[in-house]
Every structure is written in structure tokens, then in C-alpha cells.
Amino acid sequence: MTGRWNTLQLNRDARLRRAQQSLGTQLVGKILSSERIVDLLHAVIESGDRVCLEGNNQKQADFLSSALTGLDAGRVHDLHILQSVLALPEHLDIFEKGIASKLDFSFSGPQAGRLAKLASSGKLNIGAIHTYLELYARYFIDLTPRVALVAAQAADRFGNLYTGANTEDTPTIVEATAFKAGVVIAQVNEIVDTLPRIDIPAGWVDFVVEPPTPHYIEPLFTRDPALISEIQVLMAMMAIKGIYAEYQVERLNHGIGFDTAAIELLLPTYAASLGLKGKIARYWALNPHPALIPAIEAGFVESVYSFGSELGMEDYIRARPDVFFVGADGSMRSNRALCQAAGHYACDMFIGSTLQIDLQGNSSTATLGRISGFGGAPNMGADARGRRHASPAWLKAGQQARAGKNQIPRGQKLVVQIVETFREHMHPAFVETLDAWQLAEQANMAIPPVMIYGDDVTHILTEEGIANLLLCRGEEEREQAIRGVAGYTPVGLARDQRMVDNLRDRGVIQRAEDLGIDKRLATRDLLAAKSMKDLVRASGGLYQPPKRFRNW
């Protein structure tokens, strides 16, 4: 081949040669000594490269990320960074230093404010904000990485990788890069003779480095039951009786937060008392939430497939292989791409919280001065219109949406937004206009960043009740149904009381009492665990919460 059709391979060969020349005996097979990492990056990264940096919800290739900041911006600049989660300050330092200039990503949580500043200063050009699976999808179409910087638990001398429980994005990133003549560099916590299992074959990996300290993992899915309020208990009761039981929801995903943690902790108590064991919440696409332990122990949960893992849950998962997906070594294999596909196509319901909901039911966590992205919510909280298999929940939601319309029958995913009408600092959750509009203008986005669109939302649940948007006929009813559960927010106070009463008569709005729920029972006594210690106890001592959650 002369180079007309194999420029990527020839270019890759040149990069690998440069690495050999630059590193000499500091490179043994694929293994590099960690103090030479910047030299390796200088050798294999070229200006303008698309570089996929592994930053997940939890696992961070932090050593490689920090090494990137050490590049000489005179030699390497204008990198186009692909990264699902920007969690660490160094993720943005490379833009400040002029090493990178473009970013495609999914979520930026703690860095959202600084990201917005860099974007408006012109130092960082945002390609787009994606939901996770969408970003991975582009790795195979128009955003294929030239270089991937990933993290694993261990490697052997050949370069085989063991990811341990936090497999997450690694296999997908490596597959996209390795099979288009890219360069794959992995940081691993240890190099061993024999791996507990192989998650990624050595042939897909070019370089392995063992940093002085293990990679960072964020315990993102732990919620202390002590912080769950009685309002959240009441909302959880309404969710279980008014939605889970009503639609027979067997397969589901829970968003992160205290609202859904409350539901998880009410399964073995309140839901069990309603005779729902074995009837709802059997199959999950979910990180291993500690709050799910009591429901698992009660036999409520048959299977949990996970996007990533959760710190402290390792021994518990290992001891519950009937429930979790684990390898022959006993530790979990999570896979974010496949779990997002599962959440999209194999779940009947997504339920999660948000910051703002407008009168059409559009919701967003985007607020002024912060560009945070939405992670998995858009993928999970969208009707999966390619879905063709039926379930009672899906059929019933579809029937409600299409009743009285001249349309061919079709099912629909349940997408539930669960929010208290006022959030922290008395900010109303219901607004006339989303901050997303202003943010779009500020940040020069093509359209406002909406997390979940109103026409995908089926229910809004607040402490005031449930609004079933599937049953609304027309925009006006939809607006009043939303106002009718918006409590004492300005949006709620501006309701048309007669229309709201009518919607309640028709069951479009349901209050706790309409569901036969006695509000006096909505106390913390219903929680299957009231503290972190209770969760540890429920796990038989197998769950070992990270220090910051240990208050005893």
C-alpha cells in the first residue's frame, strides 16, 4: 500500500516509532515507567488530534489527564477532547493552557461553572453536549479518536487489561480507537503476572503505565438515608402506588438522588405491604445503589445490570452474584454503553429529578453560568421509538396517550419527573421559562439545552400529587395539569382552579388521598434503612461505605 488508503496506519506507525525513539529502554514491551509519561504523550499525540480522555461518572484516568497538562503547548495544541464526564480541574486546565481547544462531552458536574467561563472566553469551543450513548455512537462515525487515554485496575506484562468493577466506558473507547489505527494508552493501578480476568485484550492496547497512585473513583450514587425527608417518603409512596403499581412497572432505571433513594428504601416496607413483591421493580438498569440493599435482601430485586460500580459495594456485589453481573473473578463487569442501551430499550420506566420544569413539561438542569450536560438522562428519559416488544406498562402508557386519537396503536415509555415544588434556597422547580433559553443565548447554542422534553414526559410527581400528562388533551390541559401539582410556586398559584378540579375529577391529577394514601403514615419509619449504619447492617456487614459517609 502506498499511503493513499492507509494514511491512518502509516501515521500510527510513525507515532509508535517516535515513542520507541524517545523512550528507548524506558519502554519494556508496552510498559512505560510513569515518570516518562509526558515524553510518551509528546511522541504519540499530534496537534489537532481527537483525543478521547477517559473520564466517567466515577472512574477517572487522572494520571493521564494530569500528564496532558504537562504538554508543551508550542509543540502540541488544538487538541479536540472527547470525554464523557469532565470531573477534575485538570480536565479544563489543558484548555486554559492552549493545549486543547475543542470539546465534545456529556456531563461536567463540578466543572460546569468554569466550563461556561472558558467557553465564553473563546479558549474552549464546545462541539456539542451529548447523552452518553450518543457520544459513544459518534466515536464510530464522525468523532473517532486518534488517541485514547484510559484507566484500568490492572494490566499484565502483555498489556491485557483488567478493569475490575468499574469497567464503564473503557471497552467502548478502546474498541473505537484500536480498530481505526489509533493509539491506546492505559494507566493501571498495578501490573501483575496473572490478571483475575481479562476485560480488554492486549492486542487492543499500545502502552501501559502504572502511576504512583491509583486512579480516582467518585462514589456518586451513595445517598445517606438519614437525609431523606418525610416529604420524600410521601412522594415515594405516591410513586409506588400511583405509578409503579398502576402500570406494573417491572423493568426500570432510577435517576440519582434522594427522591429515588426514598423509593428504593420503601420497596421492602410500603410496597411489600401493598403485596407488590414480585410484581414491580424486578429488573434494573442501575448503578449498585447502596439504598437498594434492603430491597435486594427482601427478594424484591431479581437482576441489576450496571453502568459503573459504586465504592464500598464491592464485597456485597461479590456475595450477590444472582443479582449483579460479575465475572469469574467475582467482581462486577459494568459496561456503560450496553447499560445505556438496556436503559433505553429494555426498561419500561425512567424516573428522576430535575431543577426546572416549564409549562410544557420540558425540564432542564441547565442554569445560568453553568454548562453541565445531562449524562444518561436524555437517553433513558426519552420514549424509545424503535422499541417493538410489548409489556403491560408500555402498552398502558401508549393506550392512554392515544385514547380518542386516530392513530395506529403504539406503546410508550413511562418517563417520570419527581420533584418537590420548591428546591434548595426556595427556588421554585416550576417556571414559566427555563433558564436554558438564556443559557443558549449566552453560550451561543443552536437550541436551548433541554434535559427531557415535555413530549417525552408522562408524569410529573410532586408533594402535591401526580400529573398524568398522557391523559391530557391539548396544550391547555397539559399546562393546567402541571400547574395543578406545582404547589405554592408562582406557576402553581396561577392555576385555573376549575380546570384543575376537572382534571382531578378525571384522574389526570391525583392527590395522595385520591390514591388512598394516608399522609399521616408518611414518616421516616417507613424507610427500610434510616442511616448508613442501617444499610451496612442490612448488607450483613458486606457494604463498606467510604469514610465520608461514616458518621459512627
Added chain:
Amino acid sequence: MTGRWNTLQLNRDARLRRAQQSLGTQLVGKILSSERIVDLLHAVIESGDRVCLEGNNQKQADFLSSALTGLDAGRVHDLHILQSVLALPEHLDIFEKGIASKLDFSFSGPQAGRLAKLASSGKLNIGAIHTYLELYARYFIDLTPRVALVAAQAADRFGNLYTGANTEDTPTIVEATAFKAGVVIAQVNEIVDTLPRIDIPAGWVDFVVEPPTPHYIEPLFTRDPALISEIQVLMAMMAIKGIYAEYQVERLNHGIGFDTAAIELLLPTYAASLGLKGKIARYWALNPHPALIPAIEAGFVESVYSFGSELGMEDYIRARPDVFFVGADGSMRSNRALCQAAGHYACDMFIGSTLQIDLQGNSSTATLGRISGFGGAPNMGADARGRRHASPAWLKAGQQARAGKNQIPRGQKLVVQIVETFREHMHPAFVETLDAWQLAEQANMAIPPVMIYGDDVTHILTEEGIANLLLCRGEEEREQAIRGVAGYTPVGLARDQRMVDNLRDRGVIQRAEDLGIDKRLATRDLLAAKSMKDLVRASGGLYQPPKRFRNW
């Protein structure tokens, strides 16, 4: 562990022990001599098991499938078969023999008639029909396999697998099974000392068997250019000028068939003459269609990521690594799950054919007496409502759909149905009522099997013109727009001529002449290749069509 939480692992251990006992020295490590395959299956499969049998669009685990038919139905029965494609007679024999009783699948092509008969006789209970990614998603939620029977190109003595170009479903099936204590059996064409590359690590595989003959692969994506009609050339011109150019479609998927093959063959001629090189059709989620060779050679195509491979394209792919995804060994790695995700989320357009379209734009290939499924079309031909990144095509489609509506801006995928108004045997493609309704009743389905729903379709393209459904306001306009391109079918003849004229004035309907297309130029001369031999020539002799396509 006592067995309360590890029943799957204990059960797996028992199965492996039975295999050891039954096979003795016939089992060397993980390698089994092929004549003992039925004994192995008797040892490791239990009645009622969910068994995932690898049947893809192309690659078939045919030896294992045929071995299944040799099971004693007295010992093993009521298997629940999970299989993406039912292509071979033996796939149904196991139901006739009472070995299996339940089926969850995606596509049954050639077996669709027999499948319908078995279903109505009660010998086969259909769980559901899925699109591919949806079925894989359920492998991780509520349809996790106990036993997986897969096919690969080669294995080494440890059980590492090399899939070659037809990787397809294998990694996904094995991942779901191996990490939930299931049993994985692979048939391989050869056992070698050193694999060209490792696609699946040995630790995920329990047994390997080398059958007397290599596994079957179907060349499903080859279309002989000699069979493309001038009507198809005309339709391809309209597609390119009226849709690809109009929306600047850079990332796309083509359905299978002569209609789309014609478009592929017009890229280096007609599209190039319009100055569209580098502006449309740059990034593809597509099997390696031979008809795409001229466009690749002309530099139209930057990247192709594939679901599977195509027989005869091996050497061509190997010589074009800048375009295709290949491993270090030079052969392709396809991955159907990831490519379906890419087709859903990273493509701006899906264009494909169908058998029937109704007045709401719902389309289906389901016909009476045949239960065929829809493969990837529902996933690719649905608006990806979780998508959040913008592109010109996506924004423009979304603007057209929402013009004049009080809705928050949102993009939309282009979903184009391309059909001649009459199909084979003068069956009209446009109908008042889909056969799917009657089939649903016959086969006792919850809802009619629709391939692509009308509310996901954006354009219908026939030899009479393009109907842009995005621009229709209300059901009546939509119906007339469809009638207005339905030609001399009864549906077309029943059009309201005044409304159709009005729709044409508004650009909702566009005829060839409205697009500035001179119909006299729509000849086969525009095809970049007019025969299989031309395709071979265009490839520089690298493409080697299977015998059945060689007519010289």
C-alpha cells in the same frame, strides 16, 4: 456462600461438572471433539433454559444449531430461544421436535412463513419481535441467557476467540452470558496456535468445538447493478438532490435493496456533478456494500462503520483501512450492537424501502401468513429522541416539523421511505390498511407489527416525487401528501387534486421537475457501475464476489 445468592454460579458449576463427567478425555481444556457436541449440549443445557443461539444477518452458528436438533426432547425441552435472526430450517426444527417452545427474536427472513405456521399451531410461542439493539438490551435486563451458542473464525488452545470480519453479535451475546454465570460454547472454523488478534478473551468462553465444515455466512448486502432500473435511477436522483443536498446529510445509514444501491452508485456521477463531494454522505453506519465501492474510490466516503461484513469484500476492506474499521491483523471488526447505537444516535438520516405504507405513513413489511420481523429498521428509522447534538440536517428537519407550533426547538432525524408505487406482481405499495392489522389478529399480537411509524417518517419518495411530511399541518394534509406521490395505485387515484396541487405549490410535494431534474437524464448511464464486473474493476480487482453473483 450457601446457595441463597449464588444459585446461578452453583448451577453453572454443576453443568460444567456434568460436561466433564460425560465427556472425559474427549474434552481437552476447553476444546471438544466435534462428534461429541450433542453430549456436551445434553450435559450443559437444562429444560426451560434461555438459550441464545447466534444467528446473525450473515454469520450462523449452524453446527451448534444443527446439534440442538439432535437433543432428546424427553430430556431437554421447553427451551426459550433468543436469536436475532432465524435464517436456517434447523432454527425452527427444534420447535417442531418439542425441544424448544418459546422464541424472542428480531428477524426471520426466509423462515417467516414457517414461523407463522408453527406459531399458529401452538408449537412455538413468540415472546416478542424486537429491533436488534432492543433484543441485545434485554439480554442484560430480563432475558439474560443461561447458555450461549456462538460462532467465530478461530480459537486458540486457551479458548480465546478470533471472529474475523463478521464479529457481529458475538461479543454482546458472550458478555451477557459469561458475566451472569451462564455457559458459553463457541464453534470455530479452526483451532490455531496463535490468533491474528483476540476478539473475545478466553475467560469468557467455556467450550470450543471445531465442526467438520466452516460456519455459514450469507452475502446479504450484495446487489447486482445490472438489475437496477431507470426508475430507480430517477428516484436516486430525486433523493440526492431533494434530500441529501437539501438537508446536507453527512452521516447516514442505507437500508438494504436496489433503491439505495442506486443512490450509492450515483454518488460519484450525479452527486459529484452537483458539486456535492465532501458535502454529503461522508460518514456511514453500513455493512460494506459492494455498491459503495465507486463512491469510496472517488473519495466521497470518509468512514464506514459496519454491523457485520460482506462476503467477497475482505481484501478490499483490508486495502482501505482509512475507510473501514479493521484490527491490527487487517481484517474488519464489526460490532452490531455498537453500530446500531451509531445508526440510532450518530446518523442524521435513515433511508430504506418497505412493502406497504398506509395513509398515516405507517409502513410495514409484515404480510399475511409471514412473521418476519424488522431487523434494524425500527432502531435506525425512529427519531432518536435522546439525541442532543446538533447538525444542519437535524436542525432543519426539526425546524420544519415545529414551524408555527408553540414548542421548544428540537432537532429531528430524517427518516425516508423510498418505494416504487407498485412493487413486484403489481402489488401497490400504498394501502388504506396495512396487512399488519390482520396479521396481529391472526398471530394474537398485542398491537400490529409496524416497521416504521408514520410519526417518525419525514419523507416518502416514489417515482412520482417526494412528499415532505415534516411540512404537513394536520392529518388531512399528511394523507393528501402521501396520496400525492402514490401514483396510479388506488390510494393515489383517490387524491384530492386541488389539495395535492396546493401541497405542490407549497413545496410539500416535489416532482422531479420541481427539483430541476431532467427525467431524460435518468438512464443507467448515470450508474458508476453497471454490472458486478464493473464493481470488481472499480475495486482494482480487490472485490471478489461470491460465485452466484459472477455472470462472466
